[in-house]
Amino acid sequence: MRLAKRGMALLFVLLLAIGTAVPALAAGQTTLTLQVRIGSTSALINGEKQNIEKPYMQNGMTMVPLGVFQRAFGTSSRLEGDDTVRLSQGSHTVTFKIGSKTAWVNGKKIALAAAPVMKNGTLMVPMRPVTDMLEAKVKFSSGTIVVTLMSDTGVPGQPSDNEAEAPATARVGSSHANWSIDYPADTVAQPGDDEFSAMIGDLDGSYMLQIHVWEEDRNVSVTDMLEQLEQESLSAGETLVDRQTFPNAAIPYAQIIARDVDGIYWESRRYYDEGHVYSLYMGDSLIEDYREFDQWTDLLDSFRPSFNTQGVQTEDLSNVKDGYISAASPDYGVTLKVPATWTPTGSGQLEYSSKDGSFLSLHAVSVDGSGAAGLATWHDFLQAKTDEVFLPQTAKPVTSESVQASGQDAIIESLVYDLGGGSFYWNWLVLENEGYFYVLRYSAPEGAYNKQTFLKIVDSVEIDFEAVPSRFGKLGQISYLKDLKLDVTQSTPDFLFAAPAYWTTQASDGTGLDMRYFIPGGSFRVSNVDTGLEASAAQAVRRYAELKLDDPTLTYETPKRTTIAGVPAIAISYAGTGTNGNLYQAEDIYFRHQDKTYWIHHQLDRGTATPEQLNGIERALQSFRFLPAK
Amino acid sequence: MRKTGTKAACLLLSGAIGIGGFGFLPQAEVSAASAKSSGTTSSKTVPQIIAQVSPSVVGIIGEVPSEYAEEWSDYESSEDEYELAHGSGVIIRSNGWIVTNAHVVDEMENIQVVTSEGKSYKVREVYSDPVSDIALIRINVTGFKPVTFVSSGEKTLVGEQVIAIGTPVSLSLRNSATLGIISGLNRAAGAEYRLIQTDATINPGNSGGPLVNMRGEIIGINSMKFAAVDIDNTGFTIPAGTVQYIVNQLFEQGEVIRAGLGLGLEESFSATVGLPSDDPLTVSEVLSDEAAAAGIKEGDVLYSVAGHRITALVDLNELMKTYSPGQTVRVLMQSGGDIVERKVVLTSE
Numbered sequence: 004m005r006l007a008k009r010g011m012a013l014l015f016v017l018l019l020a021i022g023t024a025v026p027a028l029a030a031g032q033t034t035l036t037l038q039v040r041i042g043s044t045s046a047l048i049n050g051e052k053q054n055i056e057k058p059y060m061q062n063g064m065t066m067v068p069l070g071v072f073q074r075a076f077g078t079s080s081r082l083e084g085d086d087t088v089r090l091s092q093g094s095h096t097v098t099f100k101i102g103s104k105t106a107w108v109n110g111k112k113i114a115l116a117a118a119p120v121m122k123n124g125t126l127m128v129p130m131r132p133v134t135d136m137l138e139a140k141v142k143f144s145s146g147t148i149v150v151t152l153m154s155d156t157g158v159p160g161q162p163s164d165n166e167a168e169a170p171a172t173a174r175v176g177s178s179h180a181n182w183s184i185d186y187p188a189d190t191v192a193q194p195g196d197d198e199f200s201a202m203i204g205d206l207d208g209s210y211m212l213q214i215h216v217w218e219e220d221r222n223v224s225v226t227d228m229l230e231q232l233e234q235e236s237l238s239a240g241e242t243l244v245d246r247q248t249f250p251n252a253a254i255p256y257a258q259i260i261a262r263d264v265d266g267i268y269w270e271s272r273r274y275y276d277e278g279h280v281y282s283l284y285m286g287d288s289l290i291e292d293y294r295e296f297d298q299w300t301d302l303l304d305s306f307r308p309s310f311n312t313q314g315v316q317t318e319d320l321s322n323v324k325d326g327y328i329s330a331a332s333p334d335y336g337v338t339l340k341v342p343a344t345w346t347p348t349g350s351g352q353l354e355y356s357s358k359d360g361s362f363l364s365l366h367a368v369s370v371d372g373s374g375a376a377g378l379a380t381w382h383d384f385l386q387a388k389t390d391e392v393f394l395p396q397t398a399k400p401v402t403s404e405s406v407q408a409s410g411q412d413a414i415i416e417s418l419v420y421d422l423g424g425g426s427f428y429w430n431w432l433v434l435e436n437e438g439y440f441y442v443l444r445y446s447a448p449e450g451a452y453n454k455q456t457f458l459k460i461v462d463s464v465e466i467d468f469e470a471v472p473s474r475f476g477k478l479g480q481i482s483y484l485k486d487l488k489l490d491v492t493q494s495t496p497d498f499l500f501a502a503p504a505y506w507t508t509q510a511s512d513g514t515g516l517d518m519r520y521f522i523p524g525g526s527f528r529v530s531n532v533d534t535g536l537e538a539s540a541a542q543a544v545r546r547y548a549e550l551k552l553d554d555p556t557l558t559y560e561t562p563k564r565t566t567i568a569g570v571p572a573i574a575i576s577y578a579g580t581g582t583n584g585n586l587y588q589a590e591d592i593y594f595r596h597q598d599k600t601y602w603i604h605h606q607l608d609r610g611t612a613t614p615e616q617l618n619g620i621e622r623a624l625q626s627f628r629f630l631p632a633k
Numbered sequence: 634m635r636k637t638g639t640k641a642a643c644l645l646l647s648g649a650i651g652i653g654g655f656g657f658l659p660q661a662e663v664s665a666a667s668a669k670s671s672g673t674t675s676s677k678t679v680p681q682i683i684a685q686v687s688p689s690v691v692g693i694i695g696e697v698p699s700e701y702a703e704e705w706s707d708y709e710s711s712e713d714e715y716e717l718a719h720g721s722g723v724i725i726r727s728n729g730w731i732v733t734n735a736h737v738v739d740e741m742e743n744i745q746v747v748t749s750e751g752k753s754y755k756v757r758e759v760y761s762d763p764v765s766d767i768a769l770i771r772i773n774v775t776g777f778k779p780v781t782f783v784s785s786g787e788k789t790l791v792g793e794q795v796i797a798i799g800t801p802v803s804l805s806l807r808n809s810a811t812l813g814i815i816s817g818l819n820r821a822a823g824a825e826y827r828l829i830q831t832d833a834t835i836n837p838g839n840s841g842g843p844l845v846n847m848r849g850e851i852i853g854i855n856s857m858k859f860a861a862v863d864i865d866n867t868g869f870t871i872p873a874g875t876v877q878y879i880v881n882q883l884f885e886q887g888e889v890i891r892a893g894l895g896l897g898l899e900e901s902f903s904a905t906v907g908l909p910s911d912d913p914l915t916v917s918e919v920l921s922d923e924a925a926a927a928g929i930k931e932g933d934v935l936y937s938v939a940g941h942r943i944t945a946l947v948d949l950n951e952l953m954k955t956y957s958p959g960q961t962v963r964v965l966m967q968s969g970g971d972i973v974e975r976k977v978v979l980t981s982e
Contacts (some may be wrong), residue, residue, distance in 0.1 A: 072970065080970060124973050124974040
């Protein structure tokens with residue numbers, strides 16, 4: 004429950020890497036926006052209405068007056084020679100030549116459909132090379148163009164909010180996690196891994212305060228919390244120096260002071276308020292006597308389990324807006340908003356999951372070789388895949404609807420199936436641009452699934468379509484959508500077999516042989532067991548008996564003697580109902596080769612045991628081969 | 634005010650064969666001589682050139698307030714309120730018009746011109762332009778031999794041999810000649826216009842005298858005003874083009890009417906220090922209503938005027954020589970990030 008305190012050094016390094024570590028989540032970042040309209044002299048620059056020379060379209064390129072970039076984003080531009088214009092931000096530059104259709108973006112020559120030109124005495128330049136160079140997001144919406152850019156240095160012409168010497172606000176906190184504390188000068192506050200943790204540290208790295216919030220259903224007393232803190236401290240190998248409770252404080256709290264394994268002193272306080280536990284960990288590398296923590300009393304006493312303090316400005320570390328937070332895949336050039344309760348899984352380009360079973364993932368796929376010729380063929384493509392994976396009656400026909408996403412025509416394909424455990428919903432948002440499909444998948448079981456949630460996510464999707472083509476070559480289809488008949492050889496030093504390409508490889512535990520694959524509706528696993536052939540089979544039978552205690556529907560067949568990879572094997576088929584309520588069928592196969600017992604386990608939800616899927620498993624089993632010993 | 638006829642120029646060139654003073658040559662020889670002088674390098678010796686040009690170089694003497702004299706000469710200062718000061722000049726019209734430096738004749742009273750032969754003449758008229766340091770004075774004579782300025786089409790080269798003629802130190806050293814080379818061209822040496830740099834020795838008193846090339850043409854008027862104290866062999870000369878621009882204005886108007894953008898402009902650091910760069914000028918002040926009407930604001934940046942890139946104030950001054958107040962020029966500027974083209978009506982500076 005309590006997140007482990009990492010070593011001071013590491014955390015301070017992370018803290019000092021503001022702006023480079025987790026840009027989208029760092030405190031003090033400003034979104035700069037430029038909003039222009041074709042044919043209009045009115046522009047909205049960082050919220051301020053300004054007059055500009057009218058933008059217009061020429062040969063498909065949006066032409067804007069050069070000055071908008073400086074005023075919105077603080078880029079610098081100058082004339083070089085007689086007719087060369089250089090626009091730069093940091094080390095990135097765009098070079099134009101007035102009247103020429105050739106330009107250079109970061110040293111790379113590009114061709115322009117329209118050349119920069121003087122119009123009514125003002126130099127107009129094509130917008131896209133500049134927004135590319137800035138890596139800004141561009142959104143077109145019926146004649147209005149909105150360009151946004153994240154900046155660490157605040158609005159051009161205005162003092163930055165990131166003045167490290169004196170924080171702009173007196174207090175800092177999170178409106179989502181509902182807490183706030185005084186914001187000391189010479190410190191920077193940063194959100195932690197999620198919306199429920201944060202850290203405030205000084206720039207020298209000599210002290211740091213960590214704040215963690217979690218839910219607690221039952222009412223926790225200060226003595227309970229004191230015991231918790233003690234136990235956690237001891238199990239972390241710390242030396243306790245002081246323990247107290249403050250039951251009469253404005254918000255009662257428990258407090259301990261301990262010295263950690265690195266010799267650094269920490270004061271920990273724990274508060275309980277309205278269903279939440281708030282833990283504060285104050286570490287100070289300069290303290291050598293626990294009494295010196297007196298210097299931090301005022302700061303720690305200023306903590307409140309609420310965000311708003313009457314009449315005082317509080318900086319908000321939370322990124323949640325209307326219950327949604329920003330998510331991004333910088334590689335794919337995609338930003339979108341997801342519900343604040345979802346957490347990133349940490350894998351893939353953009354993947355989120357939730358305790359209720361909701362799942363979101365983003366993929367970019369080359370049109371070539373994807374199996375779908377274009378956006379319009381995705382419906383039939385997904386329907387064909389559904390037919391291959393789901394038995395009739397388990398899945399409803401895939402439905403299609405047209406939507407707008409990131410200013411483009413897109414489609415949402417929807418699938419509902421029931422494998423016995425209740426309805427499960429899948430939605431795919433598909434866009435097509437410059438030879439790539441952008442596929443956003445949302446899946447959730449009945450009760451967690453909410454179409455409106457997905458539509459809100461779709462509405463927030465913004466894609467910079469130049470990003471993928473500029474960074475990637477050919478990208479293959481999402482694994483579970485790959486051709487069912489394609490196999491990929493899996494090899495180890497001892498054996499090999501051919502697994503269907505549409506099986507998704509999963510991470511293994513690491514020790515010894517453990518190859519795992521996710522099959523739509525099931526799984527396939529190859530590993531070793533310690534027991535011999537007969538003993539393993541006997542153990543399996545005992546296992547089924549145990550499982551039957553919790554699952555009365557479980558049945559198993561008599562173990563069969565068979566061969567696999569040319570060696571004797573024992574195979575036992577069984578079926579039951581999974582914890583998710585889905586009916587499944589499975590098989591355990593044991594076989595021995597050169598003093599090792601191998602165990603193959605495969606399983607499929609009954610509803611997904613289509614001939615195609617079963618054939619895939621069969622192919623994998625038939626292809627098993629031992630390699631000659633070296 | 635009559636302008637010099639081309640015939641006189643031919644006469645001067647043709648009369649260069651070792652004869653001091655003026656003379657007339659038969660037609661055939663005139664054309665032969667002029668044919669020889671155009672295009673091909675006529676290899677005259679240094680004595681020949683000096684003999685040809687020197688008669689047109691004069692000394693200028695007068696009284697100046699004591700404080701003024703100390704600046705320009707190393708005279709032993711007297712207790713008198715006024716002191717004698719002198720400089721040099723060049724005869725540019727046969728009817729007595731002489732070019733010299735403005736700083737020579739400014740503040741000067743009872744100005745006298747002394748020729749190479751030692752004859753004195755009282756100066757009747759003075760027209761001075763301190764900005765360029767060129768002045769025009771007139772004495773009552775006829776038939777004087779004027780000099781020829783180098784034509785604008787001809788290229789002066791760095792390294793070319795040049796001769797400075799003038800009256801250094803004292804009037805007794807009238808029409809002294811020193812020999813050197815062109816050390817540099819188009820120098821921005823803190824003057825309004827670009828200057829020629831030479832190592833031909835130029836001492837106080839040489840001011841207003843000519844710098845002559847090996848064809849006997851005047852490439853400029855020497856000026857001590859721009860020389861740095863205690864620096865050897867670095868003298869500056871006002872180029873012939875600038876001299877003629879000023880002289881023409883003085884002839885036509887009695888003063889120089891300069892066209893300007895009506896802006897206070899600041900050079901970039903590189904330009905001030907003298908480093909090559911194409912950093913533009915910045916508007917520090919909008920001085921004229923016309924400039925304000927063109928939409929120019931303080932802080933705007935000036936890239937080019939009439940299509941010419943301007944990186945130093947001298948560039949702008951040189952360009953403005955071809956314009957008069959009231960004319961309109963195109964300027965390319967940067968304002969609020971936008972690169973804009975504006976039209977400015979020039980005003981007199």
